[in-house]
Amino acid sequence: MSDLRELSVVRWRKYGKDRLYVTAPDERRMGWCDLATGVVTVDDDADRAAVEAAVAGWRAAVPEPAQQASPAPSTNAGVTVITESSVAAQEPVWNDLAERRAGQAAREQAIALKHAAPVRTFVARVLRVHTDERAWRIGADGEExxxxxxxxxxxxxxxxxxxxxxxxxxxxxxxxxxxxxxxxxxxxxxxxxxxxxxxxxxxxxxxxxxxxxxxxxxxxxxxxxxxxxxxxxxxxxxxxxxxxxxxxxxxxxxxxxxxxxxxxxxxxxxxxxxxxxxxxxxxxxxxxxxxxxxxxxxx
CATH class of the missing domain: 3.40.1350 (Trna Endonuclease; Chain: A, domain 1)
Structure with a gap:
């Protein structure tokens, strides 16, 4: 199984679809998940466990748009009691941006576009046609x-x-x-x-x-x-x-x-x-x- 830390998970939303694409470090597409239905599709059954784990990790790391309200602190005889758990519940969840790679956002966009139209992307690369995929890819190279x-x-x-x-x-x-x-x-x-x-x-x-x-x-x-x-x-x-x-x-x-x-x-x-x-x-x-x-x- 591939190291989950090295897998790329890219969200792609277009034409009424909402998907997560999972890619190996060598840019090999492993599979994708339809976020509307939860169905996971893989190119190779051997990758299913890794793809499902990567999708689960993405879901855990990306908070839903609507957050539940934090529980109110308990009171005792008019005195507010703030426990360690209530403080933790009130602190917003955040991701450490120090872990992001240079060009990560641009690279993810390029990969998503490639996966959405692999044949067209391949032909455009061969003919050196300027496309959105190429622009994102070149941009990521520059950032790196x-x-x-x-x-x-x-x-x-x-x-x-x-x-x-x-x-x-x-x-x-x-x-x-x-x-x-x-x-x-x-x-x-x-x-x-x-x-x-x-x-x-x-x-x-x-x-x-x-x-x-x-x-x-x-x-x-x-x-x-x-x-x-x-x-x-x-x-x-x-x-x-x-x-x-x-x-x-x-x-x-x-x-x-x-x-x-x-x-x-x-x-x-x-x-x-x-x-x-x-x-x-x-x-x-x-x-x-x-x-x-x-x-x-x-x-």
Whole structure:
């Protein structure tokens, strides 16, 4: 049986269907579950136990939309008695985002699209046709390459922390990388454009002559992170947005970008390392502990 920790479980909702696809580490499809009926379908009966266990694990980890109200604390002669169990019941369940892999959200989308139309995906890959599946896959590759650079920084200076594929809100949005360290808090948006020419000036960001909203989006992403982390950590947090181009053949910064920074992938570690120190270790730990909780990012 495959190690359940290595299996990928992806939810796919489209055309009135709601399914979970279970994939092996080598991207081999093992099976899927119809969430409406609970029926599990497998390609190989030998995988059934692993697929059913992976589905059960997903159900246990993902809370249902409607949560039952926490039981009221007991009272005795007008005195409220708060027990350990009642406190635990009132604390929201959260997932540890430190366990998420770089590019996880984008990779899951690519796999779901591949499983939904395997033949069409195969033909598109052979013909090098630009599809949504390809865009998600290339995006995931870019995020993984940025994460590799961040890992070097963390290894060099343990005060730095990095979270990847941080889910925000309930509409499927995510922040590619949230980096916290002595230089502050940063939201990194990896943009993988192999062989492209990038031109930046003020509020304009162009890829092969086409304007892209990357600077605006990065600014909004950082502002949202600032608000959510401030509320969760209980201290003022000002996140800085950074667009990280990956794979570009040429990058020209005609004028300093406004609203966000633009730092090429190969330079991101050094750039972060050179930021003036604004957070001590206690503040870094406090913000990181808030950032790693999935419930922090629901607002």
């Amino acid at each position: 390459m940025v994460a590799a650079r961040l890992a070097r920084l963390v290894k060099k200076d343990a005060r730095w922390r990095a979270l990847h594929a941080v889910p925000v809100g309930v509409n499927g949005s995510d922040i590619d990388h949230v980096v916290i360290g002595p230089g502050g808090v940063f939201t990194l948006n990896a943009k993988h454009h192999p062989g492209a020419k990038i031109w930046v000036a003020g509020t304009t960001f162009m890829v092969n002559g086409q304007k892209q909203p990357y600077l605006r989006n990065s600014r909004h992403e950082a502002a949202r992170a600032s608000r959510l982390l401030t509320a969760a950590a209980g201290v003022p947090v000002e996140a800085v947005g950074v667009v990280v181009p990956v794979g570009a053949a040429d990058i020209t910064i005609k004028k300093a970008p406004e609203g966000a920074h633009v730092v090429y992938r190969r330079a991101i570690g050094k750039w972060l390392e050179r930021r003036p120190e604004v957070l001590d270790l206690e503040a870094i730990d406090r913000v990181f502990e808030a950032a790693r909780r999935s419930t922090t990012w629901l607002g």
